[in-house]
Amino acid sequence: MEIVKVYxxxxxxxxxxxxxxxxxxxxxxxxxxxxxxQWFAEGWFDILNQCKGIxxxxxxFLGAMRMTGADGSFEYWIGAFLAPDADVPxxxxxxxxxxxxxxxxxLYGNEKSGELFGMDASNMSMAAISAEGxxxxxxxxxxxxxxxxxxxxxxxxxxxxxxxxxxxV
Numbered sequence: 084m085e086i087v088k089v090y091x092x093x094x095x096x097x098x099x100x101x102x103x104x105x106x107x108x109x110x111x112x113x114x115x116x117x118x119x120x121q122w123f124a125e126g127w128f129d130i131l132n133q134c135k136g137i138x139x140x141x142x143x144f145l146g147a148m149r150m151t152g153a154d155g156s157f158e159y160w161i162g163a164f165l166a167p168d169a170d171v172p173x174x175x176x177x178x179x180x181x182x183x184x185x186x187x188x189x190l191y192g193n194e195k196s197g198e199l200f201g202m203d204a205s206n207m208s209m210a211a212i213s214a215e216g217x218x219x220x221x222x223x224x225x226x227x228x229x230x231x232x233x234x235x236x237x238x239x240x241x242x243x244x245x246x247x248x249x250x251x252v
Contacts, residue, residue: 084190084191084192084193084198084199084203084204084207085190085191085192086188086189086190086191086207086208086211087189087190087191087244088187088188088189089186089187089188089189089211089212089214089215090186090187091184091185091186091187091215091217091251092184092185092187092248093182093183093184093185094140094164094180094182094183094184094185094250095137095140095182096167096179096180096181096182097137097140097164097165097166097167097179097180098164098165098166098167098168098169098171098177098178098179098180099145099147099160099162099163099164099165099177099178099179099180099224100131100134100162100163100165100169100171100172100175100176100177101131101145101147101160101161101162101163101175101176101177102118102122102127102160102161102162102175102176103158103159103160103176104118104158104159104160104161105156105157105158105159106157108159114200114201115146115159115161118161119146119161122161127175128144128163130172130175131162131163131165131172131175132163134163134165134166134169134170134172135165135166135168135169135170136163136165136166136169137164137165137166140164141163141164141165141166142230142231143163143164143228143229143230143231143246144161144162144163144228144229145160145161145162145163145164145226145227145228145229146159146160146161146226146227146229147159147160147162147224147225147226147227148160148224148225148226149222149223149224149225160176160178162175164180167179180224180250183220183223183250183251184250184251185226185248185249185250185251186212186215186217186219186248186249186251187212187228187246187247187248188208188209188211188212188246188247188248189233189244189245189246190204190207190208190244190245190246190247191242191243191244192204192242192243192245193240193241193242193243194234194237194242194243194245195241199243199245200227200245204245204247205225205247208247209225209247209249212249217251217252218251218252219249219250219251219252220249220250220251220252221252223249223250223251224249224250225247225248225249225250226246226247226248226249227245227246227247227248228245228246228247228248229245229246230244230246233245233246234246
């Protein structure tokens with residue numbers, strides 16, 4: 084696993100539509116992998132693809148996370164960034180996120196090995212973003228962005244690029 088690019092990107096005002104999970108929803112290995120499988124099996128991304136999107140933003144699947152409330156409760160969302168005025172399909176949740184700058188880290192590695200997921204990958208990416216001198220937003224979101232084709236089309240070595248993103252101050 085290696086970092087191949089770090090840059091800053093402007094995000095418009097978006098509505099994150101998806102399903103919200105908490106620490107209580109983690110599996111026995113501490114992940115949300117079973118929910119990702121359920122999303123594909125149930126066709127939930129297909130439903131979101133029919134919602135009003137934002138060109139260049141709404142095409143990617145997301146694993147978005149943040150800490151909320153006075154107790155610092157953890158939220159993990161699976162979904163997509165859609166237009167602020169997009170209708171929320173039945174059975175889905177939504178939260179609006181203000182426009183802002185995000186730090187983006189392209190993490191290159193093998194999806195099947197699991198190396199792109201978990202705390203080591205996240206910590207490596209956050210360190211690379213911090214090394215640019217950028218500060219994370221106290222109430223910001225962190226995201227795994229599954230871009231097509233970077234993540235969906237493996238290279239000749241079978242590797243892909245996962246975008247690890249964080250809202251900045």
